[in-house]
Amino acid sequence: MSKAFTKETDADDDDAAEGAAPPLPSGTRNYMTPAGYARLRDELLALMDVERPKVVEAVHWAAKNGDRSENGDYLYGKKRLREIDRRIRFLTKRLEVAEVTDPSVHHGRDQIFFGATVRYVDAAGNERAVTILGIDEAESAKGQVSWISPIARALLKAREGDVVKLATPGGLQELEILSVAYPAPAGA
Structure with missing residues (x-):
């Protein structure tokens, strides 16, 4: 068959192809x-x-x-x-x-909202820090997670010192929130 008559997939649903963020x-x-x-x-x-x-x-x-x-x-x-x-x-x-959404408006607060950098420790004593960002900007290699990820969902609205439960494939895991930080407002 001639290549002129083959269809190439160039549809809009191809946007979730490799390298693209998942659909909202x-x-x-x-x-x-x-x-x-x-x-x-x-x-x-x-x-x-x-x-x-x-x-x-x-x-x-x-x-x-x-x-x-x-x-x-x-x-x-x-x-x-x-x-x-x-x-x-x-x-x-x-x-x-x-x-x-500018996360610096929460600067100085201890409650977790979008844009927070959260340090926590799990039951095994492993300490980690994650920054909660948007779907299109979070890079896991840099310790950033999407605000719709399971870890972010577990952490959102909690406060420094709280213990939250995270559902994982290995079962329910408790995380203790050690600190919450936001970027400083511009000009501060």
Whole structure:
């Protein structure tokens, strides 16, 4: 069969593909810190203003070189263009529904809300610290968790000194909250 008649999947539901954040649970808000919002907006603008025009130019140049079916520059360029367009759609959707929340308004408080950095200890004596951030900005390698994660759900609204219960695959686990910190307000 000719490649011209094969369908490539380029649907909107492809947004949850590798590298993208999971879809938002229905009825929830897309909370995000101002820094996370700025980072995603900067990525979107760089894709639209820098990366996409470069790839379009490369594809246009490659298309003028003749046989497109065996032209690696053309085929790779078209694939990269689809990836960029998919990421642009994803970022646009996420930024449209983002609810920017500044965690510094809670600076000095001991109750856990969005944006808190929480130090806790489990029953085995293992101490950990996590920062509760938005779905699109949390990086587990940096000790950040999404506000919809099980650990964040267990910690939210608790206070310093409280013991919370976390349901894990290994059973119920108790966590004692040692400290709660928020970033200082700008200009403080």
